[in-house]
Amino acid sequence: MTTSNNLKRVIIEPVTRVEGHGKVSLLLDEHQQVKQARLHIVEFRGFERFIQGRLFWEVPVLVQRLCGICPVSHHVAAAKAMDRIVGGENLTPTARKMRLLMHHGQFFQSHALHFFHLSSPDLLFGFDADVAVRNVIGVAAKYPELAKQGILMRKYGQEVILATAGKKIHGTGAIPGGVNANLSIAQRDRLLQDIDQMITWSQGAVKVAKDYTVANLETLAPFGSFDSNHLSIVRQDGAYDIYDGGLRATDAEGNTIFDHADNQKYLDYIAEEVRPWSYMKFPFIKSLGPEQGWYRVGPLARVNNCDYFDTELAEAERREFMAVTDNKPNNITMAYHWARMIELLHSCEVMRNLLHDPDLQGEDLVVTGQRRGEAVGIIEAPRGTLFHHYKVDENDQVTMANLIVSTTSNNEPMNRAVRKVAQDHISGQEITEGLLNHIEVAIRAYDPCLSCATHAMGRMPLIVELYDHWGRLLDRKEKI
Amino acid sequence: MPMSQTIDFIIDGVEVSARPGQTILQAADEAGIYIPRLCAHKDLVPHGSCRICTVLVNGRPQSACTQPVAPGIVVQNDIEKLNNVRRNILDMLFVEGNHYCMFCEKSGNCELQALAYRFGIMAPKFPYQFPARDVDASHPDIYIDRNRCILCARCIRASRDLDGKHVFEFVGRGPEKRVAVNAEARLADTDVDVTDKALSICPVGALMRKRQGYADPIGRRRYDHQPIGSDIEAKRSATG
Ligand code: SF4
Numbered sequence: 001m002t003t004s005n006n007l008k009r010v011i012i013e014p015v016t017r018v019e020g021h022g023k024v025s026l027l028l029d030e031h032q033q034v035k036q037a038r039l040h041i042v043e044f045r046g047f048e049r050f051i052q053g054r055l056f057w058e059v060p061v062l063v064q065r066l067c068g069i070c071p072v073s074h075h076v077a078a079a080k081a082m083d084r085i086v087g088g089e090n091l092t093p094t095a096r097k098m099r100l101l102m103h104h105g106q107f108f109q110s111h112a113l114h115f116f117h118l119s120s121p122d123l124l125f126g127f128d129a130d131v132a133v134r135n136v137i138g139v140a141a142k143y144p145e146l147a148k149q150g151i152l153m154r155k156y157g158q159e160v161i162l163a164t165a166g167k168k169i170h171g172t173g174a175i176p177g178g179v180n181a182n183l184s185i186a187q188r189d190r191l192l193q194d195i196d197q198m199i200t201w202s203q204g205a206v207k208v209a210k211d212y213t214v215a216n217l218e219t220l221a222p223f224g225s226f227d228s229n230h231l232s233i234v235r236q237d238g239a240y241d242i243y244d245g246g247l248r249a250t251d252a253e254g255n256t257i258f259d260h261a262d263n264q265k266y267l268d269y270i271a272e273e274v275r276p277w278s279y280m281k282f283p284f285i286k287s288l289g290p291e292q293g294w295y296r297v298g299p300l301a302r303v304n305n306c307d308y309f310d311t312e313l314a315e316a317e318r319r320e321f322m323a324v325t326d327n328k329p330n331n332i333t334m335a336y337h338w339a340r341m342i343e344l345l346h347s348c349e350v351m352r353n354l355l356h357d358p359d360l361q362g363e364d365l366v367v368t369g370q371r372r373g374e375a376v377g378i379i380e381a382p383r384g385t386l387f388h389h390y391k392v393d394e395n396d397q398v399t400m401a402n403l404i405v406s407t408t409s410n411n412e413p414m415n416r417a418v419r420k421v422a423q424d425h426i427s428g429q430e431i432t433e434g435l436l437n438h439i440e441v442a443i444r445a446y447d448p449c450l451s452c453a454t455h456a457m458g459r460m461p462l463i464v465e466l467y468d469h470w471g472r473l474l475d476r477k478e479k480i
Numbered sequence: 481m482p483m484s485q486t487i488d489f490i491i492d493g494v495e496v497s498a499r500p501g502q503t504i505l506q507a508a509d510e511a512g513i514y515i516p517r518l519c520a521h522k523d524l525v526p527h528g529s530c531r532i533c534t535v536l537v538n539g540r541p542q543s544a545c546t547q548p549v550a551p552g553i554v555v556q557n558d559i560e561k562l563n564n565v566r567r568n569i570l571d572m573l574f575v576e577g578n579h580y581c582m583f584c585e586k587s588g589n590c591e592l593q594a595l596a597y598r599f600g601i602m603a604p605k606f607p608y609q610f611p612a613r614d615v616d617a618s619h620p621d622i623y624i625d626r627n628r629c630i631l632c633a634r635c636i637r638a639s640r641d642l643d644g645k646h647v648f649e650f651v652g653r654g655p656e657k658r659v660a661v662n663a664e665a666r667l668a669d670t671d672v673d674v675t676d677k678a679l680s681i682c683p684v685g686a687l688m689r690k691r692q693g694y695a696d697p698i699g700r701r702r703y704d705h706q707p708i709g710s711d712i713e714a715k716r717s718a719t720g
Pocket residue numbers: 628629630631632633634635636659681682683684686687
């Protein structure tokens with residue numbers, strides 16, 4: 001237990017099992033005001049070293065060890081980088097569409113899981129409701145139909161992953177320069193059976209998030225909110241795209257910072273700051289510097305940044321979403337949930353369109369060309385922009401890997417959200433149930449990877465410890 | 481056919497006729513009885529090193545891949561006692577090297593993994609040794625990942641006897657033992673060729689052709705649907 005200056009430190013530590021975990025420490029000044037909030041996330045480490053010396057074609061499969069919750073995102077991002085290593089970045093239509101289907105399947109299952117297991121209790125019961133009710137079991141009891149839909153939607157996304165990657169986790173579908181299989185007619189027909197149902201249910205999920213947000217706008221707008229820059233990739237014509245496109249950054253007002261940046265030159269645009277108290281770096285937009293250049297990624301940033309969705313239903317929802325903030329970027333933290341559900345609907349529409357596309361049964365799976373020694377693969381993962389950067393030597397062995405995961409990009413925003421919430425809700429030297437809940441709700445809006453270990457239970461357990469500035473324990477609360 | 485031309489014996493209660501000079505393993509294969517093996521390969525002279533093929537011949541342990549058939553012997557193969565010995569050997573092989581099945585490109589086509597599945601091994605029971613092993617990727621088309629080598633000597637025999645070369649050899653003893661190449665240090669400096677038979681014979685993912693990776697989709701790999709040994713066992717069910 002350390003204290004800095006005259007600040008007291010409150011430690012909030014989620015109890016975790018396997019995946020990364022985090023803790024929150026709040027520093028109080030002598031007036032019991034929150035002066036500083038720090039979210040500590042134990043990120044995967046040693047991975048960049050582990051990967052050194054491995055053969056480059058192994059990378060899209062072995063990077064899936066990084067994350068138990070969205071392995072397909074790492075699979076796709078690494079494959080995109082390795083496409084360039086083998087000079088096969090201009091994929092065949094079959095390969096490109098198989099990957100798109102896989103990637104949208106991943107979005108669909110990830111967003112469905114987040115929504116129904118983690119955020120729907122907050123949205124349906126209100127985040128001030130009793131925790132005994134405000135959980136996935138409570139949702140199942142009061143809204144059994146919705147809970148059933150959540151489970152089946154997630155399952156559908158997993159079936160899409162199985163059909164395109166070969167396995168629900170640790171699949172091998174994307175290989176350098178293409179894919180190793182197309183979609184059989186039997187697989188296609190099986191998936192087509194339920195797709196219309198999935199679209200209807202996705203529309204229902206958007207409605208839950210939208211109705212809640214619009215009805216409670218006054219309370220939600222200031223909750224853990226702040227103005228920020230937004231980063232995502234967008235297609236050449238400005239359309240929303242999670243697989244391919246250039247980087248676009250806009251400020252809180254919607255002004256362009258850069259647009260269609262060359263992904264291969266991301267280091268010209270993004271830098272990472274190291275802070276002594278955290279293993280996780282703090283990325284920022286270079287031209288603005290670390291103070292002003294931090295940004296948000298993920299559903300909110302993507303919906304703010306894109307000019308339009310190329311599917312009808314999602315585009316109509318986007319317009320409604322943007323109208324709430326007069327077509328300016330939406331900077332409300334709790335609006336992440338609504339944006340996430342619009343994306344869920346879009347992924348579902350894209351999957352439907354792809355399943356009707358005969359290219360998925362094509363036989364031309366892999367292309368290769370001029371070999372390269374270095375490559376960057378950037379995609380949008382469910383939680384935000386994901387950067388994979390590799391160097392490969394003439395023996396085909398990886399000599400350098402640099403990854404920026406979305407939770408890292410959202411590091412500063414999450415810290416700010418926690419600080420804002422803590423400042424607004426702390427009282428005295430006691431850790432109140434309300435404070436705990438509010439911090440949890442704010443972090444959860446970003447769907448950071450630290451919550452992945454707790455997804456199965458549908459809650460985020462916390463331990464809170466409160467110390468005085470001599471390091472003595474004043475109070476300790478557990479929330480399981 | 482004169483009596484002297486066949487040797488009759490019993491394996492797992494089944495009467496088997498073999499030709500003189502055959503090993504128990506060869507005779508069992510022809511009869512459609514699978515005796516698990518790792519270092520043995522039908523195109524190679526037996527090596528008798530892994531002991532997975534251990535059977536009881538008239539009650540005494542022998543390696544089936546080296547032991548010739550003899551008239552009237554009673555061989556026990558598929559019995560719990562021996563299968564437990566095999567499980568232990570497999571368990572030790574897994575922790576002795578660095579085997580990461582979940583991202584290994586040999587997954588689904590690997591004999592070590594397939595044996596583990598056949599014997600119901602789901603998690604290692606001994607502590608991992610995490611030995612420091614290296615990868616030789618110096619050759620443009622071939623690589624050796626010694627993390628995955630189980631020292632079966634198949635590549636050594638294949639290069640010598642099938643390819644007429646001597647590309648591979650063992651050096652060192654005990655835990656230091658490793659597959660070396662007959663050059664100063666690197667695969668690139670040998671006369672190995674991408675068409676060598678030795679390159680198709682490694683039971684695990686240690687000696688591999690480059691850039692094949694995961695071209696075989698999950699579901700279409702060798703052991704995805706049938707346990708190892710079922711091709712041999714199929715002969716027996718077909719005939720009787
Ligand atoms: S490289 Fe393969 S074939 Fe050669 S000894 Fe090792 S495991 Fe056996």
